[in-house]
Amino acid sequence: MTRALFAAALLALAGGAAPAATLKATLLVPDDDARLERTRVERAYLGQTGGPAEQGLQQALEDGKFELDAAGADVALATQAAASLEAARSAAQAAEKGGAAVLLADLPADWLLAVADAVKIPVLNLSEAADRLRGADCRARLFHVMPSERMRSDALAQYLVSRKWSKLLLLTGPSATDQARSATVQASLKRYGLQVVASKPFKVSADPRERDLANPLLLTGGASYDAVWVVDSDGEFGRLLPYRTALPRPVVGDAGLVSLAWHAQFERFGAPQVSRRFAKSFKRPMVGQDWAAWLAGKALVTAAVAAPKGPATAWAQALAKNPLDGYKGVTLSFRAWDGQLRQPLMLSDGQGVIALAPVEGILHPSNVLDTLGADAPEKSCKQPR
Secondary structure, three states: HHHHHHHHHHHHHHHOOOOOOOOEEEEEEEEOOOOOOHHHHHHOOOOOOOOOOHHHHHHHHOOOOOHHHHHHOEEEEEEEEEHHHHHHHHHHHHHHHOOOOEEEEOOOHHHHHHHHHHHHOOOOEEOOOOHHHHHOOOOEEEEEOOOOOHHHHHHHHHHHHOOOOOOOEEEEOOHHHHHHHHHHHHHHHHOOOOOEEEEEEEEOOOOOHHHHOOOOHHHHHOOOOOOOEEEEEEEEEEEOOOOOOOOOOOOOOOOEEEOOOOOOOOOOOOOOHHHHHHHHHHOOOOOOOHHHHHHHHHHHHHHHOOOOOHHHHHHHHHHHHHEEEEOOOOOEEEEEEEEEEEOOEEEEEOOOOEEEOOOOOOOOOOOOHHHOOOOOOOOOOOOOO
8 A cells, every 4th residue: 555545544544534525437338339249259359349348447446446445535437328429429418417527438439529529528538549539630638548550550560670570461451441540550660661562452252253352362472571461450351361371471460460458368567467357257358448448447546546535627637647557567658649548569369468569679768658659749639738
């Protein structure tokens, strides 16, 4: 127990502590969430959601009970489902009017922006990785616990540099999301001096005339490369790509070696205890989205302990400024220029954690975590924070 918590506990025992205020938070989630459709969850695609965000938050509040009790603080969590952007906006306004000091959002990008524009309280983004939310579409009170797409691609690019795998074959899916993410990948490759020797589209289709567009041997033939980078937001093509390439080369991106916020087999810095508690409570492995929700819950606990009596402005300041321990070996904090949580990322093949990023040897003038994602000099967020 820290000295401040010990003092707070002594005051409470002596009856001299002022009454605490309850930090109320509301979690906003999509109604009938397609990401949680049973057959999709059962496939357990690396990097994709494994269950409801509420579970990670519940675990964090359970983990933080001792700290809250010692400080005489309290956090109350409510969950509200929304079936549309308009419903999400209305739910956010109702939560703020009902006394919520913080909103937690497991929502698509446009819904998230509507929510952030509708309220004057902090909004924690638990799952949306779109870089535009940290750039042109940033908001002053919007904070991102989930790593951005650029952070994930930078992490893999760093690892490729460390392995001297400098020539890449880039395979990109047909969706608009895939196209945007492929552009992000290419920005990371340029940042770290890697070369795309060929870029090819793929398409998973039941049409016999399009069968060749999903044939791994055809797609990966006719070029010389050190690794194949696949951009597949759906996950169905990528999961069957490793060990089926024309050349015996590693696969990275959305299959093979994947950049994650968390993996249940990470074995350092107290991480196994977090993963085991989660698995015991919810009967499934903890994935990156669960860790992001858990970290957001931990941020609520930290803010409540820092300001047990509130008010809401004190909680908001604590959320933005207080360092956090995410069991990744370093102190985590939100970047002042875009609201993104600085954090190491885990590179995994699904069986274990192969490496952490930033990789050893990558340097930065102030904080090496800022080599993942948009650094301060290249920020495009114009909102004052």
